[in-house]
Amino acid sequence: MMRRLIVTSCSVLVVPERGLCRVEADQDILVEDGVIAWLGPAGSGPDPAGAETVDGTGMVAVPGLVNAHTHGPMVLMRGAAEDVSVEAWFNERVWPMEVNLTPDDVGLGAELACAEMLLSGVTAFADHYFHAERIAQAAVRTGIRADIAPTYFSSRGRAALEESAATAAALHGTGGGRITASLGPHAPYTVDDADLTRVAELAREMGVRVHIHAAEHLEQTESSLARRGVTPIGVLEQTGVLDAGALIAHGCGITAADLPLLEAHRDRTGVACCPKVYLKHALNPLTPVRSLLEAGVAVGAGTDGAAGHNTLDVWEAMRLIALTQKQAERDATWMTVSDTLRLATHGGARALGLGDRIGALEPGRAADIVLVDLGGPHCRPVHDPLAALVYSARASDVRTVLVDGRVVVRDGRLLTVDLPGLLAEIEARVPALLDTSHGTAVQHYAP
């Protein structure tokens, strides 16, 4: 039997592929089997008899936000690596702590990450981490959508590469299609060219994409050029990773010479911009968002892991992209509220390879719908709902969240997770997680 649901009498954020976004007042959204079947003026659509009703009065329905790059389980290390350099962050704090993580820890962290994201209106995320199957389980259980890449370092050996590909193959398409997988080589400085070439082959064979950190900052690009005469993006091109389709995390070190390589693969390339961690790590320049968009490359908003970003709040990431891009380009008229909202929704969807399925509220797309309340005193009066969404709204203004047409957050309460129980389990693990007396690390950072 068909599952039917109707969101009644809401405003709807319309996100076209280019040009101005707009908000249409007093709309109904009819959902059938998880897909938007009809959207239009309230009361004028097909008979919603038998449909579950979600009252959208006073709310703005926005496409679920997309977190285009994170390491969900790192919420376990939130706030445990502050005020340190990039090198110390990796080598003295995070990579030593990650030695402590058990698969169960990853599952707990992933569940908390999914909970935090759903409560804040993030309905899809691209993850890159160890024990990917535990992340997929958490995503399935909590009701969120995810593209999951099992992290691989060449130091783990070729068998581990094949194993990560097998994990990805097993996950891809599960959860009623809500879970997709990518291959997850860590970065060109931790995965050698032969492995990258094999990853690209496997990705093409499997029909999945490659999620990889590359050109994270300009010093990495310069180091790559000095060591081997090619930029990190050049390495991705030479090894076939760009051809297979890549989600590139960060890209602050993308150069002008890299742009034609990315443009040539623009139909299958995405870049995730995570400005909070760039600022925290005192990086400059930032992701060249303007040039990437001009080249037709998809750009999404990401949070990176919470050991750097502290939250998985895509509202915050989106706002910081607008603010930092205006400053970086010295142009207050650029990265408009429309461009910013498009980036956090449709841009993220494209970056995940899901540009046809999610990222906008339109018939035929999955019903990943977030109802936001712009009625708080920090948003009023609402002269411009686009500006209110980008510059005033907070994650806590999210009231109701649907993924694939299923209500997972209602009136600010997450229906799919026992949060107090989960948090108690996590707190019990804290001492073991923080203990770095073992003196080892999952990897050494020296890009």
Added chain:
Amino acid sequence: MMRRLIVTSCSVLVVPERGLCRVEADQDILVEDGVIAWLGPAGSGPDPAGAETVDGTGMVAVPGLVNAHTHGPMVLMRGAAEDVSVEAWFNERVWPMEVNLTPDDVGLGAELACAEMLLSGVTAFADHYFHAERIAQAAVRTGIRADIAPTYFSSRGRAALEESAATAAALHGTGGGRITASLGPHAPYTVDDADLTRVAELAREMGVRVHIHAAEHLEQTESSLARRGVTPIGVLEQTGVLDAGALIAHGCGITAADLPLLEAHRDRTGVACCPKVYLKHALNPLTPVRSLLEAGVAVGAGTDGAAGHNTLDVWEAMRLIALTQKQAERDATWMTVSDTLRLATHGGARALGLGDRIGALEPGRAADIVLVDLGGPHCRPVHDPLAALVYSARASDVRTVLVDGRVVVRDGRLLTVDLPGLLAEIEARVPALLDTSHGTAVQHYAP
């Protein structure tokens, strides 16, 4: 009869004048007649018989945040001037809209501003606007603390200057001492030297300070140097404004040569840094916070008006200061979580000339206390409560707010304002506020 109140069993953020902040667990705070009388381990203090009790279990008590520079009533124009240059923002949007403002509008806007700030844990603010008496009334009614400067342009004429000083004199010390006043010449490019000299004289006579925009960005400094061979800070020194005591808004254009002038007046000089508007206006460089702090000048976090900042959220301002200062100095180890929390509390208090009265939770200081809930999934696990406050917490995590020992927000509800009624009054004024068909402006921007 003495008013007594006790906040029981909370954690307390301790903000020393220098060095690391810390959080002490399980404390009571005893308040007598609005002043912190005792603070220490729960249950070990004086007999709280007869005291009103606020249960602080599970909460972190932080000193009320200080908004060191705003134009409160501009919440009425929130979101009405997006994606435009600084020049267009002033000349095409904001200054034409301000022509429409009646004293009643200013009162409504000020009340909304106070409501937004109190709900988000801001207990004191420095305001600079027209119809200052209406802002003071709103502050008194809502229960917040404020330092209010009546805005003056030389284009209004000398009589208006004297009138603004009389307004300040009438407001200073009202509201049971919660209201202080400053003189409010707009900026060195809109107020001539003779007027600034008179303002400084009046301030010294009245025992108040001068709140002024100066060196807002580097181009203003360069323009001043080109026109008259002196920087905006130099003008403040020459006209006696620095000697009188100044709260300088922005200061992104403060030069190395200005620093000795500021250092010489460091006991009475504050600078308010409002990074969200600098990024939105694509400014670079930003306020030289590190140099100012090294010179011993007080630096506070400000939001500026909501026509630029969209919110009056000092959590957001504080976080952006940490993030942007790390990047600007290319030093991830600088602007630590301790430094950031100090800036938003004690730094702001000093910037307002209230460094002895507020800004820390210590016996003898006013009981401006904010209880924050770090129990949400976006803050957990809390490895470092300082990091959670700076990088994870949201304004919506504020539960209870006291100003001068009076509970004004309890469990997230503001006790002193009829918000639905206020918002309805404001919405009715929106069309008139936005109408710029009159073709005039309160002033022309050409620094």
